[in-house]
Amino acid sequence: MRGMLAAVVVCLAMIPAGDIADSGKQSGPAFSGQALVRPTDYATWPVVGTSLGLTYSDHPQSGPGAFHRVYMNPSAYDQFLRTRSFPDGTMFVLEEREARQKTSILRGGFFEGRRIALASSVKDRQRFRAGWAYFDFDNGARATATAFDDSECHSCHVAHGQQDSVFVQFYPALRGGD
Numbered sequence: 001m002r003g004m005l006a007a008v009v010v011c012l013a014m015i016p017a018g019d020i021a022d023s024g025k026q027s028g029p030a031f032s033g034q035a036l037v038r039p040t041d042y043a044t045w046p047v048v049g050t051s052l053g054l055t056y057s058d059h060p061q062s063g064p065g066a067f068h069r070v071y072m073n074p075s076a077y078d079q080f081l082r083t084r085s086f087p088d089g090t091m092f093v094l095e096e097r098e099a100r101q102k103t104s105i106l107r108g109g110f111f112e113g114r115r116i117a118l119a120s121s122v123k124d125r126q127r128f129r130a131g132w133a134y135f136d137f138d139n140g141a142r143a144t145a146t147a148f149d150d151s152e153c154h155s156c157h158v159a160h161g162q163q164d165s166v167f168v169q170f171y172p173a174l175r176g177g178d
């Protein structure tokens with residue numbers, strides 16, 4: 001009996017604290033070789049923030065711009081709320097949708113129209129030199145995507161994202177407080 005208990009304790013000790021698998025939810029990054037597989041179930045993931053018309057281009061846009069909605073895989077989200085840090089295996093999905101108006105009874109305001117972009121980021125310090133890598137699924141046309149060079153995506157994220165290369169400042173569900 002004592003031996004069994006010791007064995008159980010040893011087994012538990014082998015599971016890293018907060019391991020992704022230990023939350024019982026499987027959704028998260030899956031790779032095919034070097035390529036990230038497009039998640040098919042991200043619509044069920046927590047939405048950490050939404051925005052309208054965010055742009056980092058010098059050319060001012062006409063109209064409201066696009067809606068951005070950022071999803072986070074559930075197990076990493078649960079863990080972030082407990083630890084306030086992003087575990088390896090964190091995955092974000094950034095979905096962009098056109099802003100539509102004046103349909104049906106609407107006189108004002110904007111609602112989300114067709115999806116126009118689908119991008120993703122993944123944290124994995126073993127796999128990626130910068131800790132994070134960034135992917136574009138060509139609005140869902142690609143079943144897998146390979147990582148961009150750090151200079152194309154990560155450079156801006158690491159310089160301006162508030163926490164660990166993530167734009168936490170724009171996500172109420174992550175920034176806490178307000």
Ligand code: HEC
Binds near residue numbers: 056070092135152167
């Ligand atoms: C010049 C700065 C800049 C560059 C370059 C950039 N991003 Fe971002 N990214 C942002 C900002 C600002 C946000 C905040 C939310 C938004 O735009 O909806 C963001 C958010 C994201 C998110 C949501 C998770 C997070 O980290 O906040 C993903 C995924 C993402 N970007 C993917 C990419 C990909 C893929 C590339 C390269 C093709 C890229 N980004 C290049 C500024 C940048």
